[in-house]
Amino acid sequence: MKLNRRHILAGVAAALSASPVFATQTAPRAAQGHRKPARLRKGDTVGLIEPASASDEPFQLQLVEEAIVAMGLKPKRAPHILDRYGYLAGRDKDRAADVNAMFADKDVKAIFAVRGGWGSARLLPYLDWDVIRANPKLLTGFSDITALHMAIAAKAGFTTLHGPNAGSAWGKASWDAFYPIAFDAATSVLVNPEGGEDRMVQRRWRTQTITPGKATGRLLGGNLTVLAALVGSAYLPDFTGAILFLEDVEEAEYRIDRMLTQLGLAGVLKNLAGVVFGQCTSCTGSSSGVYGGFTLNDVLRQHLGALGVPVYSGAWFGHIADQFTLAQGVMTEIDADAGTLRMLEPAVT
Template sequence: MHRRDFIQGAALLGLLPLVGNAGAALAAAPRNGRLLPVPLNPGDTVALVSPSSATDERLNLQLATEVLQALGFKVKTGAHYAARRGHLAGTDAERAGDLNTMFADDEVRGIVCVRGGAGAARLLPLLDYDAIRANPKVLLGYSDITALHCAILARAGLVTFHGPIGAASWNAFNVDQFRRLFFERELMRYRNPVDAGDELVPRKNRTLTITGGKARGELVGGNLSVLVGLAGSPYLPDFDGRILFLEDVEEAPYRVDRMLTTLKLMGALDRIAGFIFGDCTDCDPGEGYGSLTLDQIFDDHIRPLGVPAYRGAMIGHIREQFIVPHGGQVEMDADAGTFRMLGPVFQPG
C-alpha cells in the first residue's frame, strides 16, 4: 500500500464517529478507506427525495413511486419532495433536511433522487456528514446530483451511484442494470451494446479511443459543469490516480473547452490515471463563425496527458445509461471502450 493511501485511509477511519451505527460503518470500510453502503433487496424501504429542482408535473412524482414499487421496494417520500421555491424543490434547509433525515432513518435502506436540474450544491454545507458516515446507504442519481456524489465521497468517504433518477425512463436496459448491480451484486463490466440494425457497420453506441491502454483507479466524476462548479471548495474528491468520468448536456463546445481548461488549470487533469467521457447531449456549436469540435477539444486537453482515455460510454443525459459506483475501484480499457468493477461496492450480507 502506498504511504499516501495509508495516510488517507487512516485519516478517514479516525474521523468515523463512535456512535449509532459506527460499528457497521467501520466494517464497511474497504482497504482504501472507502465506506460501502448496505445492500438493497426487494422488500426494503427506499426513500424518494428532491435535492435539486422542483418537479413540474405531479405525474412524474407518481411515476417515480411506481417505478420503485415495481422494482419491489416500499417507498418513503421526503417531507418536502414535492415542494417548490422558485425553481428549487423547497428551501435549502428543507431539501438538506430531507436528505439528512433519510440517511439517519434506520428503516430506509437506500435513497433515490427524483430529478436533477440545479441547486444541489447549495446543500453541501448543510449535510450531516457524520450521520452519513454512521449510516452508509445507497444514493442514486445523476446530473445535478453530481454535487452530492462528490461531496459525500470527499467528506464522508461513501461510495454512491451515478445513474437514473426516479423520474427518468426506466426502460429494460436501465432496469437490467439496476437488478444486476443492486440485487445480484454483480461485478459489472460496462460495455456499450452495439447493434448494426440495417446499417452496413454499427453506428449507434460507438466508442472512440482517444489514447489507448488500460488503467486502474477509483472512479470519480459526473456532470462536467456541476463538477467544475465545485472548484475551490472542500467538496471535490481527490483526483490523484483516479479514473475521471464526465458527461454533459446542452453545453456549446466552447463551454466544454472552458470547463476542461479549468480542470487543467486547477491541476486535476494532470493527476488522473484515466479518462472516460460519456455523452454530450445537444452540445452543438450553434450559430457563429466557427467552433472547436469536441474531437479537437479532447485532442487539446486529454490526449497530451498520455493516460488511457476514450469517449462514448453510455453515461449521461441519455435514455439508456450505465449505473456506475462513484468511488468504486474500476479497471478501464480505452482500446476496447470498456471498464469493469474490481471489487464489491456493498457491505457483505
C-alpha cells in the same frame, strides 16, 4: 448544463435494438479506506428526495413511486418533497433536512433522487456530515446529483451510484445495468450496446479511443458542469490516481473547452489514471460548421489526449434514455481500446 434539461431525450430508447453487455468477474479488490453501503433487497424501503429542481406536477411523483414499487421496493417520500421555491424543490435548508432525515432513518435502506436540474450544491453547507458518515447508504442519481456524489466522496467516503434518477425512464437496459450492482453485489463489465443500424458499419453507440491502453483506479466523476462548479470548494474529492468519468448536455464546444480548462488549471486532471467521457447530448454551439471552429472531439483530444493516460469517449452514460450504473469510489479498470469499464470490486456489501 441548462436549467431546463430533462432526464431523458425522446427517441433514444427506440434506437436501442440490442442490449449492452453486463458481465461479471471474480477476485474483486477493495479500494483502500473506502466504505460500502449494504446492498438492496426486495421489500426494502427507499427514500425519495428532490435535492435540486422541482417536478412539474404531483402526478410525476406518483409515477415515480409506481416505478419504485415495480422494482420490488417501498418508496418513502421526504417531508418536503412537494415543496416549491422558485425553480427549486423547496428552500435550501428544507431540502437539506430531507437528505439528512433519509440518512438518519434506520428504516430507509437507500436513497433515490427523483430528478436533477440545479440546486444540489446549494445544500452542501447544510448537510449533517456526522449523520451521513455514520449511515452509509446507496444514493442513486445523475446530472445535478453529481454535487452530492462528489461531496459524499470527499466528506463521507462511501460508495454512491451514478445512474438513472428515480424519475428517469427506467427501461429494461437501465434496470439490467442497475440490478446486479445494487442488489447482487456483482462486479460488472460495462460495454456499450450495439447500434442496431442497417449499415455496413455501425455508428450509433460507438466509442472512440483518444489515448490507447488500460488503467485502474477509483471511479469518480459525473456531470462536467456541476463538477467544475465545485472546484475550489471543500466538496471535491482527491482525484489522484482516479478514473475520471464525465458527461454533459446542451453545452456548446467552447463551454466544454472552458470547463476542462478550469479542471486542468485547478489540478484535477494532473494525476489521473484514466478518463472516460460519456455522452455529451446536444453539445453543439456556434462553433459547429464555422471554419476553424473546434468540434467536441477536437476539444476532448486537446485536453484529455495530452494527459498521457488511457482515455476514451462515447461511453453509455449521460443524458440518454438508458445508461450504465457507475459506482463512485469503486476500483475500476478501463480499456480505452475496447471501450469497457470493468468493476474490480462490488459496490455494496
